[in-house]
Amino acid sequence: xxxxxxxxxxxxxxxxxxxxxxxxxxxxxxxxxxxxxxxxxxxxxxxxxxxxxxxxxxxxxxxxxxxxxxxxxxxxxxxxxxxxxxxxxxxxxxxxxxxxxxxxxxxxxxxxxxxxxxxxx
Amino acid sequence: xxxxxxxxxxxxxxxxxxxxxxxxxxxxxxxxxxxxxxxxxxxxxxxxxxxxxxxxxxxxxxxxxxxxxxxxxxxxxxxxxxxxxxxxxxxxxxxxxxxxxxxxxxxxxxxxxxxxxxxxxxxxxxxxxxxxxxxxxxxxxxxxxxxxxxxxxxxxxxxxxxxxxxxxxxxxxxxxxxxxxxxxxxxxxxxxxxxxxxxxxxxxxxxxxxxxxxxxxxxxxxxxxxxxxxxxxxxxxxxxxxxxxxxxxxxxxxxxxxxxxxxxxxxxxxxxxxxxxxxxxxxxxxxxxxxxxxxxxxxxxxxxxxxxxxxxxxxxxxxxxxxxxxxxxxxxxxxxxxxxxxxxxxxxxxxxxxxxxxxxxxxxxxxxxxxxxxxxxxxxxxxxxxxxxxxxxxxxxxxxxxxxxxxxxxxxxxxxxxxxxxxxxxx
Numbered sequence: 001x002x003x004x005x006x007x008x009x010x011x012x013x014x015x016x017x018x019x020x021x022x023x024x025x026x027x028x029x030x031x032x033x034x035x036x037x038x039x040x041x042x043x044x045x046x047x048x049x050x051x052x053x054x055x056x057x058x059x060x061x062x063x064x065x066x067x068x069x070x071x072x073x074x075x076x077x078x079x080x081x082x083x084x085x086x087x088x089x090x091x092x093x094x095x096x097x098x099x100x101x102x103x104x105x106x107x108x109x110x111x112x113x114x115x116x117x118x119x120x121x
Numbered sequence: 122x123x124x125x126x127x128x129x130x131x132x133x134x135x136x137x138x139x140x141x142x143x144x145x146x147x148x149x150x151x152x153x154x155x156x157x158x159x160x161x162x163x164x165x166x167x168x169x170x171x172x173x174x175x176x177x178x179x180x181x182x183x184x185x186x187x188x189x190x191x192x193x194x195x196x197x198x199x200x201x202x203x204x205x206x207x208x209x210x211x212x213x214x215x216x217x218x219x220x221x222x223x224x225x226x227x228x229x230x231x232x233x234x235x236x237x238x239x240x241x242x243x244x245x246x247x248x249x250x251x252x253x254x255x256x257x258x259x260x261x262x263x264x265x266x267x268x269x270x271x272x273x274x275x276x277x278x279x280x281x282x283x284x285x286x287x288x289x290x291x292x293x294x295x296x297x298x299x300x301x302x303x304x305x306x307x308x309x310x311x312x313x314x315x316x317x318x319x320x321x322x323x324x325x326x327x328x329x330x331x332x333x334x335x336x337x338x339x340x341x342x343x344x345x346x347x348x349x350x351x352x353x354x355x356x357x358x359x360x361x362x363x364x365x366x367x368x369x370x371x372x373x374x375x376x377x378x379x380x381x382x383x384x385x386x387x388x389x390x391x392x393x394x395x396x397x398x399x400x401x402x403x404x405x406x407x408x409x410x411x412x413x414x415x416x417x418x419x420x421x422x423x424x425x426x427x428x429x430x431x432x433x434x435x436x437x438x439x440x441x442x443x444x445x446x447x448x449x450x451x452x453x454x455x456x457x458x459x460x461x462x463x464x465x466x467x468x469x470x471x472x473x474x475x476x477x478x479x480x481x482x483x484x485x486x487x488x489x490x491x492x493x494x495x496x497x498x499x500x501x502x503x504x505x506x507x508x509x510x511x512x513x514x515x516x517x518x519x520x521x522x523x524x525x526x527x528x529x530x531x532x533x534x535x536x537x538x539x540x541x542x543x544x545x546x547x548x
Contacts, residue, residue, distance in 0.1 A: 047178065047466060047469075048462070048466070049478075050463075050478055050479060050480055050481035051481035051482070051483065051501075053174070053459065053462035053463060053466070054459035054462070054463075054481070054482050054483035055483065056462070056541075056545065057455050057458050057459060057483070057485070057538065057541065057542050057545075058485065058534070058537065058538050058541055059541075060541045060544065060545065061545070062544065062545065062548075065540065065541055065544040065545070065548070066540070067537040067538075067540055067541045068533050068534055068536075068537040069534065069537050069538070069541065095497070095519070095527060095530055095531050095534060096485055096497050096499050096519075096531075096534070099499045099515060099516050099517050100483060100485070100499050100501060100515065100516070101515075102501075102512075102514050102515035102516075103481075103483070103500075103501025103512040103514075103515030103516065104481075104501065104515075108481065
């Protein structure tokens, strides 16, 4: 962790600011002047449809996170839609997904399934 | 307060029609020709999620995260630390990855907010001018609400409701307690952070006592008559810890009216209880900066527009997580994380002068009754009638008649959730 840096003359000269690149204080000074600092590191993502971002609390969007909740990233949207329909009707056994699936309409489920499906696994 | 009113979807549409969308572009950014700036106060599950999600959605927006602690200590799963099942280090997360993602992390306290000039002042003297401010300070414990219970008393009767040194103190006290002692938990009235938390804590302490100090008892003195997942907890207590846990609700005289840390006693309307270990969870309110910013009302919590999370009291300030009055949504980390991502989407739309989409939210709260015995409550929420309400027919608690493998699976999913959410926010 890199703290106790101070960049005078900047509106953001927090004395205990964590900086992204602890190796180079010169770079830090330059970086602070760039209003879009960080833009190069991450491209804008497709906006999640309503409800989708709450799903990612358990069904990680980052494929590197290992979790017992089935991975949805990159899965065929039709499979996700079918699973949720089966959870909703009680045909597919579940611990919690039966309770959650009942809160979503067909259109909402389809949009969420496509959002997950278009992500790269 | 300015003449502006908080922007909800309806007033947004009206105003767009009346004055044109350009006029809605925030003034500070227009004046300086600089990137738009969103300041987020509070680096917990709500604030850290929101800052990161906003940067991901809109890399050109300047996002500042203000947090006074260098290390975040997660409350979820901290009850397992109290019971000796986890270490505190497993609860700790730093802000390095958030900083690497392009969010400006300011390790300082926010000391003032001026809603008219849009300026946040930090404890290190720096000032941040925002186009939109997100306030996510979590809770403050109320030291004025329970006679005898102040910060000094908490060194003898830990609350352990903010994870960290208090969590370890309670764990040490349990470990030092002789077999045959009584552990007393004082639980507060609603609303408070983590509604099932006191009962999960009682369960995991009972798990510890049963194995290490089997002659001991656990007494829960409660300021309410019902609690989250009550039947699931009570059934599990009978099954796993018979005769060990006693719960006294409000109408049976359970409300603690004063405590004496020197004598280690807790007094209710009818009785005085002597404790070997006392865990006092006092009443709470939104974190202090919410009062300073003028977004908390007389209840101590922050009323919001359920469609945009914008404060009802101050325009251009959004409130998420435990500090917000989020209707039917509980004050949980899952809810905070879900609100934060929806709020990030809303703020992103408002910054570009577009209409935000109506949010749809989920909460799932797992509790461990034993390390291999999990239970849950879930809900799906949407804005209706000025509140976040539960979607009818969805949600609810784990089945009362579930098998042990089902409970094991829920315990497994609980850990999976913790891993996923902490990776998403801090990893």
